[in-house]
Amino acid sequence: MLFNSYEYLIFLPLVFLCYWFVVNRNLKLQNFFIVCASYFFYGLWDWRFLSLIIFSTLVDFSIGLLLNHENRPSRRKLYLWTSIVVNLGFLGFFKYYNFFIDSFVDLFNLFGIQIQGSSLNIILPVGISFYTFQTLSYTIDVYKRNLEPTKDVMAFAAFVSFFPQLVAGPIERATNLLPQFYRPRTFDYDKAKDGLRQILWGLFKKIVIADNCATYANIIFNNSEEYSGSTLFMGAFFFAFQIYGDFSGYSDIAIGTSRLFGIDLKRNFAYPYFSRDMAEFWRRWHISLSTWFRDYLYIPLGGSKGGTRMKIRNTFAIFLVSGFWHGANWTFIVWGLLNALYFLPLMLSGKNRKNTDLVAEGRLLPSFTEIGQMLATFSLTVLAWIFFRANSVSHAMEYLSDIFTTKLFAVPEVFSIRAFAFILVLIGFEWFNRSKLHPLEVNEDAKATFDIKRWVLYFILIFSIIMFNGEQQQFIYFQF
Incomplete structure (x- = not known):
């Protein structure tokens, strides 16, 4: 169901x-x-x-x-x-x-x-x-x-x-x-209302963002040999938002539904695409799995307390096992290995706990340095997602090699203005609400007042879900 x-x-x-x-x-x-x-x-x-x-x-x-x-x-x-x-x-x-x-x-x-x-x-x-x-x-x-x-x-x-x-x-x-x-x-009325808001946001991410992105990501990945480097990059870009909207959308619906029954579940996503380095990304992406491996594998192996050799061993162990957990395919293992290579320099230099605060906290917009850091982290993540999505390691390698050609800056043959526009809406809305547990969370001071703007927003989201839904896709993580 x-x-x-x-x-x-x-x-x-x-x-x-x-x-x-x-x-x-x-x-x-x-x-x-x-x-x-x-x-x-x-x-x-x-x-x-x-x-x-x-x-x-x-x-x-x-x-x-x-x-x-x-x-x-x-x-x-x-x-x-x-x-x-x-x-x-x-x-x-x-x-x-x-x-x-x-x-x-x-x-x-x-x-x-x-x-x-x-x-x-x-x-x-x-x-x-x-x-x-x-x-x-x-x-x-x-x-x-x-x-x-x-x-x-x-x-x-x-x-x-x-x-x-x-x-x-x-x-x-x-x-x-x-x-x-x-x-x-x-029954807690306020908790139930917040649960419904989170369910609504999760449905928007799944149906409007993920399912629309999936249509174009699937076309490009399934026919990758036919397209230019720019189109292949757009395929990876669309998949990055497909998997984020799909999986974090599921988590939002699950957490919101639980609140309807008076049950509180742990947060699973914390706006990971605003991360400034890969260590911060893994503190914000699939938090329940990352912390599980940290507590039941990484720390029992010695964590970061040993020498350099032990630190390297433990880092590769946690990421390789994490990759293998995702599926019985070498693509997931390579994906885990690649993320270990991303994380390792930060850990060895002692910078893996550098960015633990909210990005651009207290400011409307990020600095140029923060923008560069977020773009670099997102780009590395998108490249790793290619292995996650590809049918085989050879397919992923061919996909990557075909991206980095002279046609990388050509006009993409496959593109969706609608999907891209909704991605921009998602990014903007999450950015301006990044201090909240989910973007539709209402502050305590606003709970007692009727805000017409909030209700207009709810109706816009519901209208978008009904009118701009993509082809229904099974949740990606059901296969795991």
Whole structure:
């Protein structure tokens, strides 16, 4: 069920009404209803894969209880590794089995040894990378004694399967989301209104920005050998805003929907294309995944505390694993490697924490230096996105080589004034609201007053969603 579908338009109000007016008097019943609604939401994709979520939920719930009653280090490690092996085992089989088989065969063929490998017709369960990491974080936190294990299986099931963020995040930590299912929830009108605003902004980014950009990005990438360097650059440019509008739009809808149910999710995007260096970009892009790898991989490996060799090793480890997490294709690994190379000079020079403040804070416009920094960071990001979008590494290399020709400055053969105009609207609106959690957030002082300008803006956004929607595209991160 897509957030931008008519089915969801019916599903969400029905669940909302039942949640607040039918099962609201009993917390356990409310949590049970959330689990049922979430399983129904997920089961519409393929009901067979509900068994994976249920099994993962029961495994990690049980291991949490076992860890709570066990003090022997060897047994605690055994329980922890049981959770890791089970969760990553499922993820590895469904997502990477064919990749490893094909890569193994190709490696032997490279040395002239002909072997046969049997790939399987495996269907990738939607969202498996997200809920796997979410349940793993619970087990790891319980093992480290950073979190008390829950004895409420229904609250834990709601934490794992909560439908707004089940399929594509944000990847929530148990320390933030799980306790919210312990507490009685009362309807908060202001929180719900803000949730609706964030949903509206997310739909605008997905339907008007991402889907319109996707039309032209797909044409150019799928026929890249036919176009000039300027057109290929526009294809990469459109894809950069497609993936941003698509993924951050999903996160906005998920966070906004959660607020309708009295649940607060963590922020996942913080205007990443205004970043002044690549380190700042990764603090602002897919925050829930970046911080997950930081806390559960980078820091346990030693972080930045060791010598230069350890710093380099850990940097490459986190970015390569991040690339591999995105998909079973060498393009994602190269994408991760390229971002590691972008990040490494900043880390080695101690400048990776240089830009932690708001860009042009207290000023209407950025300085020329800040403009240059943002353009340079965005350009590097766009070049890396080519590997993310390309069908293969060779396709990406050919695409890049064809960009940097004498025709780079020619008039593009494929261009959309409408898509480009909406991108400019997005950039401008986000720039002037960059201090807010989302651009439609209303300041406390303005909540009590009726502002006709805000309502005009809402109607313009709704009108744009209805009139200027592109061809409906599945959310990109559903494949991960």
